Amino acid sequence: MTSTATPSCTAPAPPSPLTGNPASAPPYPPGAPGLAGLAALEARLAQDLAWLELPPPAWVPPSQRDGLPVLDVAVIGGGMAGLTAATALRHLGITAVIFDQAPAGFEGPWATTARMETLRSPKTLTGPALGLPALTFRAWYEAQYGVPAWEALDKIPRLQWMDYLRWYRKVMGLDLRNAHRLSGLRPRGDGVVALDIANAEGTRTLLARHVVLATGRDGLGGAQVPAFVNGLPRERWAHSSDVLDAAMLAGKRVGVVGAGSSAMDSAATALEANAQRVDMLVRRADIPRINKQKAAGNPGLVHGHQALSDAWKWRFRHYINREQVPPPRGSTLRVMRHPNVRVHLSSPVLKAEMAGDEIHVTTPRGVIALDFLFLSTGFRIDWFAREEFATIAPHVRAWHQRYAPPSGDEDQELHDSPDVGPAFELREKTPGACPGLARVYCFNYPAALSHGAISGDIPAISDGARRLAEGIASALYVEDIDQHFARLEAFSEPEVFGDEWADRLA
Template identity: 60%
Template sequence: MTSLDALEHRLREDLRWLELPPASWVPPRFVDQARVLDVAIVGGGMAGLTASAELRWLGIDNQQVFDRAPTGGEGPWVTYARMETLRSPKTLTGPALRLPALTFRAWYEAQFGRPAWDALYKIPRTQWMDYLRWYRKVLALPVQNHTALVALRTRDDGLLALDLNTQGTQRTVLARHVVLATGRDGLGGPYVPDFAQRVASRLWAHSADAIDFEALRGKRVGVVGAGASAFDNAATALETGAASVDLFIRRSDIPRINKLTGIGSPGLVHGFADLDDASKWRFLHYSLASQTPPPRDSVLRVSRHENARFHLGSPVIALEEHADGLEVTTPKGRYTLDFLIFATGFHSDISTRPEFAQFAPYVRRWKDRYRADPALPMEELAESPDLGAAYVFQEREPGTCAALAQIHCFNHAASLSHGKLSGDIPAISEGAQRLARGIASRLFDADRERHYDALVAFATAELQGDEWTDADADTSPAAESPPAVPLHQQD
């Protein structure tokens, strides 16, 4: 038995001792003789896997995870994430759901030993993906790959319909609850300044796009942004052989302090959702305005190249296409490039996603009911969905789309309502537990009459009636009732 086999044996023992998973308890529902899913999860990355595991451990096993990527390619880790290592400390337990044998550390030490763990600086990005593949396998989570959500629709019978495309085959499945574990661009998509649309798309890309860096060998490349992804993409271009890379940074200095790290605690994890609206806005506004600094390693990965140039205080104010390439204009000058990468983040405007078009107009956003302090404006926060408990959408106008209460926004867009529990490694387990418990509560409530009928009908006796004697019962012969005399024998 290998060390990894031994770890998996221990995990099975832990689950057995904890009596996990429990027996399924949700009464089945059928439409046209087909079983309705209790929960459908869109997205098989870290958030979707963690949610699926916790739901199963609450006895909700009639579930399915759908992901458009091929097996092993879910999430950003082996697609558009281009850092060498994770930014999070290696000691974070991530999706382990409080089970030591399910942590990355346990998985790593089982294969490479304790000395290798002690020597490890940070978790290599692709190795994290290897761990998530193992996580899915060892827990036997129900993920269906190559399956894209075409549309999510509400129905008059209270169910949700998911129109799916699996490698060209169209089908529809029904579910009682749907979890959107759709990552950083969960409800919106990559943000690109409007002026980018005025030049040929072959000359630029967003950092989340599939970029052919080999095609940039010997080219003049520019990167817009000062976040971690800006430096990851700049470094990748330089390491692949770009002739030069110019980084255009709006700020006069690169952010240096990760403010939220300074108050990271269980208090923040569990207390943020209960703050008043003004406090939530103030906390996240300050954090986003301060901006998370890129890791020191990521910056050094770029600055060690002599052909890397940093332009601070240089927002891009114009972009023009010429015969010689792209001309980028900033307040400090003009620069000619062959290709430009926008590492400009994501937006959360749900109206831009065609698969959500049927219900998106009814979703309440923060800007629909909350007026922020004029001194703290931020469109990114204003566009955030105003979520209820268990990450559910809420109606902009009461009574217009009750089914929103069965759609759970378990992705980055939930941050203003619930805190950073639905996408980042540090608190993904706590986020999944909050989500799963909320779904369990709603499923039980929706079937309360069936559960009550089951309560009344339950008739398995634990006692037979011969286990005791009534000390006050009169057992003398005289106390016995005389036998009944038939009527025809009576006088």
């Protein structure tokens, strides 16, 4: 049943940090501070916030439409990007409510579909800390395990990163409503966006002045699934982003399409589940070896990419896409330590079909018989593939409507990327055709062509969140300028009282 009443649910109690969870964190080393150290860190963080006067008092005038209260900002997605965006908004005195469809503590891919042992980013990156030293992963880790343990750590264990994000949510006091799924999004011409939010009680319509889509890699489309699997039974293949019980791969002959990070993670998952054999099918003549993105990671790119010409933006992003990011060395060694894996170079899949109970995969180098196929083929941008975006899909302006690359530099990902504005706001394909579309913000990976990689990956997520929050703060202030001026005129708190100079009057 659909209702237009405001939700009766309240934000769930934040989960406790799972620092002692053996599935996600190592036991405390002897002499490590443990939970006492974490409590001390939380006290320090609280003091830092107090010294910085964060968060400031709320300043956005409350509003209503159709008898409903209107949220300042609704953030869709409670993963790293959503948490950072909501915190940046809160630090500007703006109320943000986060909605995530996952159960509490399982937002994002880290504890669900991700299969790497550790993160790929250097452990020293400050990520979503927003300039607060006590909010960094390093501070969280050292507080519990000590400095020697930090110095011995190579990369951040994936499930410990999830524990850190759970702690981040708790200490930042964020309003994150789990098991709430966006099922509809309708910008209106009267200064609000209507959101249909579904939960266990049904679907309700909420209103927000601004909506941030912090929906991850696949959040503006879905998995990129090649056509060659169309004739295969669905239970015989999976995309690397699918939830999968790895135990079902035991004894199977598994093929993995691709050679990037997710391909290595998928291959390792199969091998560690006792697959009989893993064949990696790589279309290139060699696996990429140099991570070109490392050369582009600097404050100049973070703050300067947005100011580049369209040609330079395309040239940078297309070059990185063309060269491809290699799989991490650790992930590759995780696979290659198994004797029953083979890498087939120059082997794009030409055809995949059932032959009895086997999958026969045809490549230029022959036919390989398999029992299961993993697709590590990335993601696509396709607004029409998501029912929640049905209203806005025909109106979102993409980069191919803005820029035509030179012949030979075509790139489907960049072609489909949304052409977003200075604060990540969506733009209309035809001005005036979808009033209010600019109240929806794309704070996820597909914004990289417009802004650089500051809205989906760990290195510059804080910079992106600040840019987003500052843009929304500016828009809110301008929209309410009459009320702010009226408040200025009505302000009557005296600074001096007249008695200061009473005996000095001539």
